[in-house]
Amino acid sequence: MTQETAEPQVAIVTDSASSLPEDLRRRFGISTVPIWIQIGDESLKEGVDLSNDEFYKRLDGPLMPTTSAPPPSEFIEAYRTLAKKMKDIISVHIMSQGSATCAIASLAAESVPEANVTVYDSGSVSMGVGFLALEAARCALRGLKKEDILAKLDYIKSRIYAFAAIPTLKYLRRSGRVSRGKAALASLLSIKPVLEIKDGVISVVDQVRTFPRALHRILELAHNAVGKRSAVVAVMHANAPDAANDFAAQVKKRLNVKEMIVGEAGPVLAVHGGPGLVGLVLYTL
Template structure:
């Protein structure tokens, strides 16, 4: 077993196989919906949850408690072990702060809590690389150096069907939501620390074309094997496959992962959300 252990939260949306094969510990966030609370990744599949969401109701989400992280860290607290705990952006969730609090409660353990500044596929890129390096025996400092370079280059660009979910969840200002509704603007949004507007366009096809252009500009002249690209979607798998095929056509040999976003992030951006995450490994 590697001396460095990797912890993350459920919004990285890793597969069960990835988690098991790489010894990653996942601490789930919680969804509160229709008088029911459940841990993300349990109770409902993504498809089942979004079917319920389309039927009406306003879900809320909450971060894991510090106690949840204490339990996770203690579970892997072997002699000499070092822990890197990688989480969704502190600008959109209190998860990072819960993990920091937990680490402070365990001074006998070597825990580094790391803010990915993003979520979903972007967060997963960092977790996967950290786990890969840990399995190969890399030091904690070397792992942190590499994922920090990846984080620097990391971009997530996406578009939503409606700004309603972001507005009511408090993740975007009311004026922005109203503007988009009144003018039928389809803004391209980004995540880097917080959610913001990258560019305002009038139609969904134009927004998609701009996102692809940004990706092409980033990928050009970079070694394919060093690129990490994923298509992110919320309950729109057909459009995600079409977008992935378009990207692969432009960059033959580039593997493009298709990631379904789960209930926690999906509750805040809404069904129909589509985007891309990309970075490069140094």
């Protein structure tokens, strides 16, 4: 294996929708552009102007929070700062279907001619983005060239699976993702949707009657996808650390886990799934 180098030749950028824990961002030198959260007339940067705790306090307020891509100026600033040290930049972002982040990052890159920026569409959300950014940074620290890192990302991207269990349709209804009638019927029947995010598409793959059953189902889907192969796994949650830790213990018993991250998913998912959401993101080695 190539040894890590003190001075990588490729810089890595992502957005806060990647759900990467701060300690990993710092350890691997990953620059993060914050997603913006709109609450009424307020425009707030995730993790900068608005903490996760404050976000959850305001999620049930009279004004429904929404999320939006960062403006081009945020990317331009990040790229120009990095270009002072290295020309090659890989910018890994939330899936382009449903978010303008990739498009805005590409637009911003045109304004930074001193850098060679490649905007990489993860086709995923949360740690589906985070795993790619993390692997890109690890490769950069091992001295890999930009084209080799991109090839590695393509390989991993094809092997990423992402599932989520949602305890209520209340927030999907408030955000306009499902109709009021469907949400009311689902609430009456105590239906919990099970989602899969793959190739930039979010699909309802099952509907079950209890949240524990929904968690069991996403673990079943993950096992069907990877079998006994060694996997890198993330259990992500929306203000539900106890449920996430309990679920992580189940995952370790069922899957061949090489590495595991348990962390907060953040507002991009929580604004739609609401508190209590638990997701499982993994890829095989």
